[in-house]
Amino acid sequence: MSARRDTVLVVDDSPETLSFLTDALEDTGVVVLVATSGQQAIAIAGRATPDVILLDAVMPEMDGFATCRRLKAMPAVADVPVIFMTGLTDTEHVVRGLTSGGVDYLTKPISIDELKARIRVHLANARASRGARMALDAAGRHLLAVDASGGLAWATPEAGRLIEELVGERSAALASKLAAFIAERGRSGTPETVDFNPGDDTPTLQFSYLGLSGVDEYLFRLSRAEVGATAEEALRSAFGLTGREAEVLLWISRGKTNRDIGDILGLSPRTVNKHLEQVFAKLGVENRASAAIKATRLLLDPD
Numbered sequence: 001m002s003a004r005r006d007t008v009l010v011v012d013d014s015p016e017t018l019s020f021l022t023d024a025l026e027d028t029g030v031v032v033l034v035a036t037s038g039q040q041a042i043a044i045a046g047r048a049t050p051d052v053i054l055l056d057a058v059m060p061e062m063d064g065f066a067t068c069r070r071l072k073a074m075p076a077v078a079d080v081p082v083i084f085m086t087g088l089t090d091t092e093h094v095v096r097g098l099t100s101g102g103v104d105y106l107t108k109p110i111s112i113d114e115l116k117a118r119i120r121v122h123l124a125n126a127r128a129s130r131g132a133r134m135a136l137d138a139a140g141r142h143l144l145a146v147d148a149s150g151g152l153a154w155a156t157p158e159a160g161r162l163i164e165e166l167v168g169e170r171s172a173a174l175a176s177k178l179a180a181f182i183a184e185r186g187r188s189g190t191p192e193t194v195d196f197n198p199g200d201d202t203p204t205l206q207f208s209y210l211g212l213s214g215v216d217e218y219l220f221r222l223s224r225a226e227v228g229a230t231a232e233e234a235l236r237s238a239f240g241l242t243g244r245e246a247e248v249l250l251w252i253s254r255g256k257t258n259r260d261i262g263d264i265l266g267l268s269p270r271t272v273n274k275h276l277e278q279v280f281a282k283l284g285v286e287n288r289a290s291a292a293i294k295a296t297r298l299l300l301d302p303d
Helices: 015-026 038-047 064-072 091-099 112-138 157-184 231-239 243-253 258-265 269-283 288-300
Strands: 007-011 031-035 052-056 082-086 104-107 143-146 152-155 193-196 205-214 217-224
Touching: 007 015, 007 038, 015 031, 015 112, 031 038, 038 052, 038 064, 052 064, 052 112, 064 082, 064 091, 082 091, 082 112, 091 104, 104 112, 143 157, 152 157, 157 193, 157 205, 157 217, 193 243, 205 243, 231 243, 231 269, 231 288, 243 258, 243 269, 243 288, 258 269, 269 288
Parallel strands: 007 031, 007 052, 052 082, 082 104
Antiparallel strands: 143 152, 143 217, 193 205, 205 217
């Protein structure tokens, strides 16, 4: 274990197992949180985000697989590694553990040396991933990835905070909307930006699709708009642009180069240029200066 006081959440309905693991892990210098049920684990993780979760697969009421899916739907916990512990060794149960969001699988009785070694590996991987996502946030790149059902796979810290604060209990509605977009993705006329309004007097969240980031991982850039029409929406409506074309035009109007826009939107300069060609055609202009002028005039005086 590292010198830093890592936090491990141990979830098991057996008091003997909890006591055994708590004593063994605390001897290594980590902080141990314990839960005897899935519901209790979800409540604890909502108050204090652990660095790793050890989760029993077989528990009454809510089993470990359902608990893991609920935990992974929480933005703050989405990238926390979950290691399953169970006496079940059938391939079916191993697959269920991994597909529900687990990263590893240990069979009981638990070997403490093996457990500590696996925790070290997964903590190192999680820290590297978390560091990269924090760097993206610092650069203004609030990103998240979801699966085909719209369920959250991971999110950068700021993106996770926005979703947790603004979406809250409407997370199922958001997942449904993202899933519908993914199902329609690629069809003619499908917009490239998904707008989601969590409620009255709440800023609209805009999810701009960036592409696949892994197997069954759909990458989105999250932005927060004020209540009412946004600049991108105004440009899109006025000139018949796609969501991505409106984004490119907006940044052109702000004096950004193709390379700058590519860095902001996660596109190559060549792709930005292709979008610009469509923008010029739809605006009836021949260069970026003329496009910027038309966009600026519209945004300053939408009437």
